[in-house]
Amino acid sequence: MQSPPAARRPIAPLPDMLVSQIAAGEVVERPASVVKELLENAIDAGASRIELRIEEGGIRRITVADDGIGIPPEELPLALTRHATSKIGSLAELERVASLGFRGEALASIASVASVSITSRTAGADSAWRIDARSGALAPAAGTTGTVVEVADLYAQTPARRKFLRSPATESAHCIEAFRRVAIAHPEIGFALVIDGRRTEQWPAGDWQARSLAGLGADFRDAHRVLERGEEGHGLHGLLGLPTASRARADRQYFHINGRFVRDRLLMHAVRQAYADVLHGERHPAYVLALTLDPALVDVNVHPAKTEVRFRDSQAVHRLVFNAVRDALRIGAGTGPAPGMRMAGPGAQSAARQLPSRSQDGLGLEVPAAGVTPAVFARHPDDGSPAAADRTMAADRGAAPGWPAAAGWAPGLAGIRAALAAFEPADLDAGASRHGAAASGDMPPLGFAIAQLHGVYILAQNADGLVVVDMHAAHERIVYEGLKAAAAKGVESQPLLIPVTLRVDEIAVRCAEEHRERIASLGLELDPISPTTIAVRRVPLALARADAAALARDVLDELREHGSSRAIEAHRDELLATMACHGAVRANRRLSTGEMDALLREMERTASADQCNHGRPTWVQFPLGEIDRWFLRGR
Ligand SMILES: Nc1ncnc2c1ncn2[C@@H]1O[C@H](COP(=O)(O)OP(=O)(O)OP(=O)(O)O)[C@@H](O)[C@H]1O
Numbered sequence: 301m302q303s304p305p306a307a308r309r310p311i312a313p314l315p316d317m318l319v320s321q322i323a324a325g326e327v328v329e330r331p332a333s334v335v336k337e338l339l340e341n342a343i344d345a346g347a348s349r350i351e352l353r354i355e356e357g358g359i360r361r362i363t364v365a366d367d368g369i370g371i372p373p374e375e376l377p378l379a380l381t382r383h384a385t386s387k388i389g390s391l392a393e394l395e396r397v398a399s400l401g402f403r404g405e406a407l408a409s410i411a412s413v414a415s416v417s418i419t420s421r422t423a424g425a426d427s428a429w430r431i432d433a434r435s436g437a438l439a440p441a442a443g444t445t446g447t448v449v450e451v452a453d454l455y456a457q458t459p460a461r462r463k464f465l466r467s468p469a470t471e472s473a474h475c476i477e478a479f480r481r482v483a484i485a486h487p488e489i490g491f492a493l494v495i496d497g498r499r500t501e502q503w504p505a506g507d508w509q510a511r512s513l514a515g516l517g518a519d520f521r522d523a524h525r526v527l528e529r530g531e532e533g534h535g536l537h538g539l540l541g542l543p544t545a546s547r548a549r550a551d552r553q554y555f556h557i558n559g560r561f562v563r564d565r566l567l568m569h570a571v572r573q574a575y576a577d578v579l580h581g582e583r584h585p586a587y588v589l590a591l592t593l594d595p596a597l598v599d600v601n602v603h604p605a606k607t608e609v610r611f612r613d614s615q616a617v618h619r620l621v622f623n624a625v626r627d628a629l630r631i632g633a634g635t636g637p638a639p640g641m642r643m644a645g646p647g648a649q650s651a652a653r654q655l656p657s658r659s660q661d662g663l664g665l666e667v668p669a670a671g672v673t674p675a676v677f678a679r680h681p682d683d684g685s686p687a688a689a690d691r692t693m694a695a696d697r698g699a700a701p702g703w704p705a706a707a708g709w710a711p712g713l714a715g716i717r718a719a720l721a722a723f724e725p726a727d728l729d730a731g732a733s734r735h736g737a738a739a740s741g742d743m744p745p746l747g748f749a750i751a752q753l754h755g756v757y758i759l760a761q762n763a764d765g766l767v768v769v770d771m772h773a774a775h776e777r778i779v780y781e782g783l784k785a786a787a788a789k790g791v792e793s794q795p796l797l798i799p800v801t802l803r804v805d806e807i808a809v810r811c812a813e814e815h816r817e818r819i820a821s822l823g824l825e826l827d828p829i830s831p832t833t834i835a836v837r838r839v840p841l842a843l844a845r846a847d848a849a850a851l852a853r854d855v856l857d858e859l860r861e862h863g864s865s866r867a868i869e870a871h872r873d874e875l876l877a878t879m880a881c882h883g884a885v886r887a888n889r890r891l892s893t894g895e896m897d898a899l900l901r902e903m904e905r906t907a908s909a910d911q912c913n914h915g916r917p918t919w920v921q922f923p924l925g926e927i928d929r930w931f932l933r934g935r
Pocket residue numbers: 337341342345366368369370371378379380384385386387400401402403404405406407408447
C-alpha cells in the first residue's frame with residue numbers, strides 16, 4: 301500500500317509562540333526545571349535572600365521572590381522576549397560568562413507554557429511594576445526592591461505535555477531536589493522553601509560546609525571527610541561521604557562548577573574512580589564538590605539546561621578531581637568521625653580535634669576532622685551540631701529509654717554488653733594508668749587496647765569511651781595498603797627455606813609461565829616444575845607468615861580470570877587485596893595487649909583504614925556518655 305504523496309507546503313517561518321513552545325521543550329521539562337531557572341535568575345540578580353514557594357508539586361504554582369537588583373519597568377517586556385538578556389552582549393562575553401544564565405530564553409520559554417507574571421522594583425524606584433506575560437499589561441504594583449516571578453498552571457494550554465507530568469508528590473520531590481542543587485552551591489545566599497504553604501527549609505547564609513551539611517542529611521553529617529584544595533574562589537572544595545554514608549542510588553552527588561550544578565560524565569568518573577578503593581560493589585558515594593576555576597577554561601554552552609560542560613583541558617581536571625578526592629579519603633583511622641555509627645555526643649569528635657594538622661602527612665590536606673564550626677550551627681534550629689544530634693538520639697530512644705535505637709547497633713550490642721559485664725572496673729583503670737590519664741592530650745585517636753573479644757574484636761579505651769575494632773578487617777586494610785606501597789617501589793620478597801609445592805591443572809601452570817614477571821613484581825616466585833606442579837620459591841616479605849600454597853592458588857585463579865596482561869595491570873589492586881587477605885590476622889588468634897596496641901597505631905597511620913578493603917567499617921566508637929545512658933546513669 302502506498303500513502304498518497306504529501307501535498308507540498310511552502311516553507312514558512314514558525315509563529316513566535318510556536319518557536320517558544322518548541323524551545324520550552326528543551327528548557328522546561330517539568331516544574332523542577334522552572335524552579336531551577338527562576339532560582340538561577342535570582343542569583344544572577346545578586347540576591348542575598350531567596351524564597352521559593354511551590355504548590356501542588358509546582359504544577360499549580362511556583363513563586364520565587366528575591367531581594368536582588370530588580371528589573372526597570374521599561375525592560376519588563378524584554379525579560380519575556382526570546383534571546384533578550386542583560387548578561388552577555390558579545391561572543392567574547394559568552395566565552396567567559398560567569399553568570400548562570402546567558403541564553404535569554406528561560407522566561408520566554410516558561411511563559412509559552414504557563415501563566416507568568418513578574419513583579420519587580422529596582423533600588424530607588426517609587427514603586428514596583430508588574431507585567432502579565434499573556435496580556436503584556438504593565439502596571440504599578442506593591443512590592444519591595446527585588447523581583448517576584450510567579451508561574452502558574454504549567455502546561456495547562458498544552459495538555460499533551462501535561463500528561464507527561466507525574467503526581468504532585470513526585471514533581472514536588474523533583475522541585476526540592478532542584479532547590480537543593482542550587483542552594484548547596486550558594487551558601488552565601490539565604491534560602492527558604494515553602495511547600496503548599498508550609499515552610500520546610502530555612503537555610504541562613506553561612507559557610508559552605510554548614511550549607512552542605514544542611515543539604516545532605518543526617519547520615520552524611522556523621523560520616524564525611526573535608527576536602528580543601530586551593531583557595532576559596534579558586535580550587536576544589538567539598539565534603540566526601542564515607543562508605544557508611546553511601547547510598548543504593550547516585551542521588552546525593554552534588555558537583556558544582558563556578559556555582560552551577562553539573563552532571564558531567566568526566567567528573568563523575570573521576571570521583572567514582574577515587575572511591576574505588578574504599579567503596580566496593582554497587583554502592584554510590586554521597587558528596588558535595590565545588591570546583592572554582594577561570595570561566596574561560598570551561599564551556600557551559602553545550603546543553604540547553606547547562607548541566608553538561610566542556611573543559612579546555614579535561615585530562616587536567618580529571619586528574620585534579622581524582623587525586624584530591626582519593627587523598628582526602630586516604631587518611632588514617634580515627635582521625636575523622638567514627639565509621640559505622642551516628643555521632644552520639646559532644647565528645648565524639650574530640651579525638652579528631654586533638655590530632656596534629658594533617659598537612660604534615662604529605663597529603664597536602666588541612667585538618668580532616670568533621671570540621672564544623674559550632675558558631676555556624678548555632679543559627680540552625682536542628683542543625684547536626686553535637687547538641688542537636690544528642691537531642692535527636694534522645695528522641696529516637698523514646699520507646700526504650702537508655703538503649704540505642706539505631707538498627708545497625710543491634711548485632712553488636714550483645715557482645716558489648718557481655719564484654720562490659722566481664723570487665724572489672726580495675727581493668728579499665730589499669731589500662732588508663734598504663735598509658736596516662738584518658739583525658740590527657742596525648743591519648744591516640746583509637747586509644748589503647750584493653751582486651752580481645754571472642755578472638756574477633758579488639759576492645760580499646762580512648763578519650764571518648766570504648767572503641768571496638770574488627771581485627772581481621774582492620775589488619776587486612778593495613779596489609780593491603782602496605783602491599784600497594786611496596787608494589788609501587790618493587791615488592792620486597794623473601795625466599796622460602798623449603799619451597800612449597802602445589803598441584804594445579806595445566807592451564808594454571810601455563811598461566812604461571814606466561815605471567816612469570818608480573819607475578820614476580822608482586823613479590824611472588826612461582827616455578828612450574830612439572831606440567832601439573834608449581835613450586836612457590838619466594839613470597840612477599842609482608843606475607844611471610846601466610847599460607848604460601850593458598851596464596852599462590854588464589855593469585856593464579858585471579859590471573860586466569862583477568863586474562864590479558866593489560867587486564868592484570870588494571871586488576872593489580874584486586875590482586876593485592878586478595879593477597880592481603882592471606883596476610884591479615886585470622887579470627888581466634890590471641891593477640892597480646894602490645895600486639896593490639898601496635899595494630900591500633902598502624903590503623904591510625906594507614907590510609908583509608910576506617911574501612912576494610914570491601915568498604916565495611918573497621919571500627920566503631922561507643923562514647924562513654926552513650927554507655928552511661930544504657931545504664932541510666934546520669935553524668
Ligand atoms: N529575578 C530577576 N531579577 C532581575 N532580573 C531578572 C530576574 N529574572 C530575569 N531577569 C532579567 O530577565 C532577563 C531574561 O531572563 P531569562 O532567564 O529569560 O534569560 P537569562 O537569564 O538572561 O538567560 P537564560 O535563558 O540562560 O536563563 C535576564 O537577562 C535578566 O536581565
